[in-house]
Amino acid sequence: MSNCRELCPGCGACFPIEVGPVHPYMTSSPACWRIYGALLAAEYGDAALMYTHRLSVDTYAVQHPGDRSRRAIQSVGLHLSRLMLQQEKEGPPEETNAVMLRFGAHKASLDWLEPPQSFSITVADMEPFIGGPQHADAVRDWAAKTWADWHAHHDYIREWVKAATTSPD
Numbered sequence: 001m002s003n004c005r006e007l008c009p010g011c012g013a014c015f016p017i018e019v020g021p022v023h024p025y026m027t028s029s030p031a032c033w034r035i036y037g038a039l040l041a042a043e044y045g046d047a048a049l050m051y052t053h054r055l056s057v058d059t060y061a062v063q064h065p066g067d068r069s070r071r072a073i074q075s076v077g078l079h080l081s082r083l084m085l086q087q088e089k090e091g092p093p094e095e096t097n098a099v100m101l102r103f104g105a106h107k108a109s110l111d112w113l114e115p116p117q118s119f120s121i122t123v124a125d126m127e128p129f130i131g132g133p134q135h136a137d138a139v140r141d142w143a144a145k146t147w148a149d150w151h152a153h154h155d156y157i158r159e160w161v162k163a164a165t166t167s168p169d
C-alpha cells in the first residue's frame, strides 16, 4: 500500500496515520479500527450477513490480541474457540451462540496464547469488498486463513473447548 505509514500493533497491516478512537484492549491502529467499523456497519445493515458478522467479530478479535490483560486473554480464547467451531464443526448459528454462553462460564481457565508472527489476510485486505457482492466470501476466506494462522494453538483450543463443553458448570 503506497500510503502505508504505520503498522497496526494487532494485525500487523500497514495503514496511513490517522487520529481516531480504538478499542480499549484489542489494541489496533486507528485506521485499522475505522475500517473494521465500516465492515461491521455494512453487516448490521444486511440481514443476510448475520452469519458473516459473527465470523468478522471473531476474526478481528483474534488478530488484535491486545495487552495480555485478563480480559484480553479471555477475549482471544473465546473468539478463537468460536472461530474453531465455525471452521471445524459448523452447526446452526443458534447452537454456536449457546455454546458461547457455556464457554463464558469457563473463561477463567484460559491461558495467554502467543499470537502468530503475522496474518495472511487482514481487515486492510477486506476494505475493497465491504458492502459489495463478495463481502461474505471475502470474510469467510479471512476467517479460515486466520484460524489457520493460529495453528500453533489449535490443539490447545480444541482441548479447552472439549473440557468446557463436557465439565459440569
Ligand SMILES: [Zn+2]
Pocket: 008, 009, 010, 011, 012, 013, 028, 029, 032, 033, 064
Ligand atoms: Zn489491525
